[in-house]
Amino acid sequence: MMLGSETVIHEPWVRDEKNSHGQKLPVYGTPVTIADTGVDVPDVSEPRAGTTSNVRYDYRLFLPPGTTIRDKDRVTVRGHVCDVEEAGEPLPNMFTATVFRTEVTVRRVDP
Known part of the structure; x- marks a missing residue:
């Protein structure tokens, strides 16, 4: 188990x-x-369009080895619903066949 790990919900x-x-x-x-x-x-980040502003939260997740997250899936992180920005799938080390943690970037879509 990873120190400081959290639990997320994958839909x-x-x-x-x-x-x-x-x-x-x-x-x-x-x-x-x-x-x-x-x-x-x-x-x-706070991109600005004219007089309005919005804040974007992008989380980088390190999921257990062997996890697959597709681009249209949804993930809840710390109680916030997020869309997948960069999907991830299991990636084995080509020399040892050890499967790395799945890295996924998600963007918060709820306030």
Whole structure:
């Protein structure tokens, strides 16, 4: 187990469905709790567009070896729902066959 690890919730994307207005809405599968996850210090930026501003929180996650997170999945970190920015899959060391932790970048989408 990794010191200072946290637990995140992974919701795998299943499909998109259209609502009554014809807009695609994602449908997610059963949430899965993933323990022993390293959460790096969030990268916070404040892009400005005219007179409005918004703050973006990007988290870098280090999930247990063998974990797969796809680009349309959703992850909850520290109680905040996040979209996947950079997906990750199991990556074995080519010399030892040891599987590294899966690295994934997610962006907070709720306030």
